[in-house]
Amino acid sequence: MTLDVGPEDELPDWAAAKEFYQKYDPKDVIGRGVSSVVRRCVHRATGHEFAVKIMEVTTERLSPEQLEEVREATRRETHILRQVAGHPHIITLIDSYESSSFMFLVFDLMRKGELFDYLTEKVALSEKETRSIMRSLLEAVSFLHANNIVHRDLKPENILLDDNMQIRLSDFGFSCHLEPGEKLRELCGTPGYLAPEILKCSMDETHPGYGKEVDLWACGVILFTLLAGSPPFWHRRQILMLRMVMEGRYQFGSPEWDDRSDTVKDLISRLLHVDPAGRLTAEQALRHPFFERCEGSQPWSLSPRQRFRVGPRARGRAAAPSPVSRGGCCPTARCPLPGGRVDSAGGRARGRKLPPGSAADQERAGEGSLRAAASAAPDRQLCLPALRALGEEGRAAEPGSPLPAPAPWAVPQHGP
Numbered sequence: 001m002t003l004d005v006g007p008e009d010e011l012p013d014w015a016a017a018k019e020f021y022q023k024y025d026p027k028d029v030i031g032r033g034v035s036s037v038v039r040r041c042v043h044r045a046t047g048h049e050f051a052v053k054i055m056e057v058t059t060e061r062l063s064p065e066q067l068e069e070v071r072e073a074t075r076r077e078t079h080i081l082r083q084v085a086g087h088p089h090i091i092t093l094i095d096s097y098e099s100s101s102f103m104f105l106v107f108d109l110m111r112k113g114e115l116f117d118y119l120t121e122k123v124a125l126s127e128k129e130t131r132s133i134m135r136s137l138l139e140a141v142s143f144l145h146a147n148n149i150v151h152r153d154l155k156p157e158n159i160l161l162d163d164n165m166q167i168r169l170s171d172f173g174f175s176c177h178l179e180p181g182e183k184l185r186e187l188c189g190t191p192g193y194l195a196p197e198i199l200k201c202s203m204d205e206t207h208p209g210y211g212k213e214v215d216l217w218a219c220g221v222i223l224f225t226l227l228a229g230s231p232p233f234w235h236r237r238q239i240l241m242l243r244m245v246m247e248g249r250y251q252f253g254s255p256e257w258d259d260r261s262d263t264v265k266d267l268i269s270r271l272l273h274v275d276p277a278g279r280l281t282a283e284q285a286l287r288h289p290f291f292e293r294c295e296g297s298q299p300w301s302l303s304p305r306q307r308f309r310v311g312p313r314a315r316g317r318a319a320a321p322s323p324v325s326r327g328g329c330c331p332t333a334r335c336p337l338p339g340g341r342v343d344s345a346g347g348r349a350r351g352r353k354l355p356p357g358s359a360a361d362q363e364r365a366g367e368g369s370l371r372a373a374a375s376a377a378p379d380r381q382l383c384l385p386a387l388r389a390l391g392e393e394g395r396a397a398e399p400g401s402p403l404p405a406p407a408p409w410a411v412p413q414h415g416p
């Protein structure tokens with residue numbers, strides 16, 4: 001998919017990027033973040049196509065601290081990408097270049113784009129297709145964790161599809177090494193996918209920190225989203241969404257979950273387990289009965305509702321109460337962050353360059369189309385004041401918006 005080109009997408013000049021230009025011919029823009037633009041490019045010698053992620057590192061757009069942060073984060077990303085190269089479900093880094101003002105990462109081109117866009121088109125996926133995607137994703141996560149790497153930004157936008165519709169995990173911008181027993185405290189990721197312990201640790205100085213279990217929580221959010229066509233934790237008021245996350249409060253609503261198996265609901269509940277110690281590991285998740293199903297013999301895969309889905313959801317996600325969304329805006333005017341992902345370090349809160357949303361956009365995002373939600377996206381960016389307010393309040397209900405009592409539909413939290 002080619003994106004519209006804005007003034008901020010100007011190609012780096014020859015002098016700054018000589019080495020890269022000598023080898024590759026950059027073409028159309030196929031993706032972008034706050035401080036990166038991804039282009040299709042052609043290898044001059046062979047004519048083969050690749051994708052290049054170009055990051056500008058000049059003081060024109062970034063403060064010296066942010067600049068160093070972006071450089072450092074990109075070096076870390078490159079180092080990790082090299083370390084994980086060769087895994088069938090992880091993006092392959094082909095080349096990297098660093099000039100005084102730009103950094104270039106050349107990857108295999110994933111022509112079918114993001115899982116996010118595929119899901120948008122399909123509305124929701126079958127259990128069979130979800131199983132195949134989640135198996136590949138969990139294998140990639142298991143491999144990362146075995147190598148003491150935590151990804152920290154797992155979401156359908158960062159899962160890319162190749163010509164054969166096989167997935168590859170990408171965007172290692174927030175990934176880092178984590179030795180066994182070591183804990184992290186940094187608040188980073190994408191709000192709708194953040195594990196409760198990431199939020200809790202940023203509100204409580206005495207919290208021990210978080211570990212690689214955060215990736216399994218995100219896998220639970222992805223699994224839920226693929227099957228429901230909408231995310232498990234969503235509220236147009238971010239403070240309420242954060243509370244839902246911290247309490248692990250979501251529901252298997254009707255009608256979207258009516259035909260789904262108890263097996264997959266069980267797996268979701270074991271991934272969206274609030275206590276990280278009781279959450280499934282990637283290895284355990286891969287041994288869950290959901291992945292043992294013999295395709296073709298599942299009653300739910302033959303469900304007439306799934307084969308001939310009717311009603312509003314069949315025509316798109318316009319009627320979904322909680323649309324999957326992306327893009328960057330913040331529900332409160334107090335939020336200090338630019339659009340994009342959350343990074344408490346401040347320098348690499350990258351994401352799509354979308355116009356900031358108004359309060360009206362926020363309203364629409366709750367009930368409008370997925371496309372409308374994409375330009376409003378309250379769950380894309382974490383509002384730090386909302387988080388702080390939540391920390392101060394503890395679990396007390398916000399005035400005027402009482403927190404519902406624990407609901408009967410709340411999924412029981414049980415260990416593996």
Ligand SMILES: Nc1ncnc2c1ncn2[C@@H]1O[C@H](COP(=O)(O)OP(=O)(O)O)[C@@H](O)[C@H]1O
Binds near residue numbers: 171
């Ligand atoms: N190898 C690739 N092939 C095709 N598209 C890609 C590739 N890498 C990135 N993209 C596109 O560019 C977008 C941004 O890239 P990503 O690495 O996720 O950057 P950011 O860190 O800014 O989110 C992706 O979501 C995807 O749409």
Ligand SMILES: [Mg+2]
Binds near residue numbers: 033158
């Ligand atoms: Mg990304």
